[in-house]
Amino acid sequence: DTEVTQTPKHLVMGMTNKKSLKCEQHMGHRAMYWYKQKAKKPPELMFVYSYEKLSINESVPSRFSPECPNSSLLNLHLHALQPEDSALYLCASSHYRVGYTFGSGTRLTVV
Amino acid sequence: KQEVTQIPAALSVPEGENLVLNCSFTDSAIYNLQWFRQDPGKGLTSLLLIQSSQREQTSGRLNASLDKSSGRSTLYIAASQPGDSATYLCAVRKEDTGNQFYFGTGTSLTVIP
Numbered sequence: 122d123t124e125v126t127q128t129p130k131h132l133v134m135g136m137t138n139k140k141s142l143k144c145e146q147h148m149g150h151r152a153m154y155w156y157k158q159k160a161k162k163p164p165e166l167m168f169v170y171s172y173e174k175l176s177i178n179e180s181v182p183s184r185f186s187p188e189c190p191n192s193s194l195l196n197l198h199l200h201a202l203q204p205e206d207s208a209l210y211l212c213a214s215s216h217y218r219v220g221y222t223f224g225s226g227t228r229l230t231v232v
Numbered sequence: 233k234q235e236v237t238q239i240p241a242a243l244s245v246p247e248g249e250n251l252v253l254n255c256s257f258t259d260s261a262i263y264n265l266q267w268f269r270q271d272p273g274k275g276l277t278s279l280l281l282i283q284s285s286q287r288e289q290t291s292g293r294l295n296a297s298l299d300k301s302s303g304r305s306t307l308y309i310a311a312s313q314p315g316d317s318a319t320y321l322c323a324v325r326k327e328d329t330g331n332q333f334y335f336g337t338g339t340s341l342t343v344i345p
Binding site for chain 1: 263264266268273274275276277278281321323325331332333335336337338340
């Protein structure tokens with residue numbers, strides 16, 4: 122298995138909702154990432170997990186809460202989001218020999 | 233902090249042309265460099281990974297080169313096709329930042345039939 126699987130592919134949520142994005146990989150990669158991408162911009166790093174521990178938090182607002190339950194799973198919990206948080210959310214994993222592998226993303230719309 | 237720049241920001245070429253995309257980085261202490269393509273609204277697809285000890289990598293019509301000392305990488309696409317139309321991104325992994333990669337600004341390529 123050489124894929125990173127993200128669910129759901131699309132999500133529409135209200136500003137008072139709580140939702141979660143999920144990411145799964147079975148390549149044995151020990152680093153996992155969340156990125157946010159706005160239209161026509163490169164991905165912006167949000168969080169990095171290394172060996173299931175949060176190693177980088179790029180000053181992301183607390184309404185985004187990451188979780189890494191085990192070495193194959195990465196979640197992003199969303200609460201009280203703003204319309205400007207609407208974006209494509211990308212999950213990735215990496216190994217130093219093969220670089221990054223990205224999922225296909227979750228298109229999030231906050232209404 | 234590592235700064236990664238891609239030139240040009242946008243490129244439009246007729247089908248069949250050979251083309252070169254450029255990626256520049258400010259800190260030459262890199263571990264590896266990776267090229268991706270991204271179709272609109274989709275995830276990133278890895279094209280080529282060059283380790284810091286390598287000078288180039290090839291896959292089909294794609295060839296990527298790396299010159300660490302000058303802080304540059306190029307992606308050469310031979311005999312371009314309309315299906316090559318996408319945004320191309322390079323990402324650099326520094327030696328001392330563990331698992332963090334730095335993305336370039338991207339080049340939007342359009343191949344005209």
